[in-house]
Amino acid sequence: MRIAVVVKRFVTTGGAEKYAVEITRRLLRRGHEIHLYAREVDPLLMADITHHPVPDRLKFSSVLNGYSFAKDVAVMLKQDSFDIIHSHEKSFYQDFATLHTFPYLQGMAHMVLLKRIDRLYLSPRAWLHLYLEKHQYKTPHLVAGSRSLQADVAVYSQIEPQHVITPGVDSSWFSAAWSKANRAAIRQARGIDDDQLLVLFAGSNFKRKGLDELLPALGAGMHLAVVGRGERHGHYQRLVASLGLTARVHFEGLCEQMREQYAVADVVVLPARVEAFGMVILEAMASGCAVIASQGAGVAALIEHGVNGLIMASPAELPGLLDSLRDPAVRHRLGEHASKTAAAHTWDNAAEAYESLFAQVLATKKTANETIPAR
16 A cells, blocks of 8 residues: 655654554555655654655744644645555544544643633634644544543544554563563662662653652652653652652653663553553553553553552552552562563554554545546
8 A cells, every 4th residue: 555644753752653653664564655744753764664854834833833734744645646644643634543642622621610711712722723633533534542532532522533543562672571581680780679669650741640649659668760851850859859759769861771661660650640541551561560550541441450450540549559569479460461461462463453444445445436437
């Protein structure tokens, strides 16, 4: 198939971007011709992909910048012909749109009434967000990245995405066997004692992913590694100090070697308020880690509480859940089952699901064209 892929940034930093890269590269390997419409690309990912650069306009406003991207891409796509157009953005012209974020109205649901009215009726920025989202939801084939995202779109837009294809994991890279073989050496190199319980939090949006809920939940003797760019570093440093955790909380910034982080961690936690999926948890599961995820994370649909991980219904439960994982035997049992679950959710499986959908839609297109009478 001749496939056009639309994404602003073709890079591996960011959940939606990584999803686009992993699916696209695997479709390429399966013999399809890929044309990429993007503003920014990682040259190391571009082998055998045709790049159509999209202008980067109106950078002073993120929403206007998004609108100009959608408009420019539509013009560019109409100048060519493709079997399938697959977009990962709020754009105007595509056969498939993969939804990576919750509806704009969902983010307003917990605002006080006056602020919600101001956003909805008095903010041109909000109008443009809703305009772009409305057009995205008109795409013939919508794919949600999780069941929770599918349900939220149905509630807030009255349009239910027809398909769910969750993110996957590269099981050849993230594996329990690799973690087990390398754990002791990496912990020793980092000066982590054998009996030290290390909790891992990874994510670039600290507040939304629940770091402020995790910090006070740390039990006696537990250490926390915080990986990711994050925001409001001064606030979190002060919070750590006020809780008396300065010696036990380690801010490590961005990390390119996440499988080493999973190898040394005893528990990986995602106490997110809302999260479309949560790739960190799936990668940790593949690595054989014990995991805790909130009910607000889409990845929670893959977890059977007490079998292959733990699910946090409210922040008040987090101290008890962490305490229950002090026992290495419990962590080992959960991690063993977690790795088996992750093995069924690979990027290869996700790409195969897309390929099957694309083939079905292309066959329908061809049938429709054949039935149009000649003039």
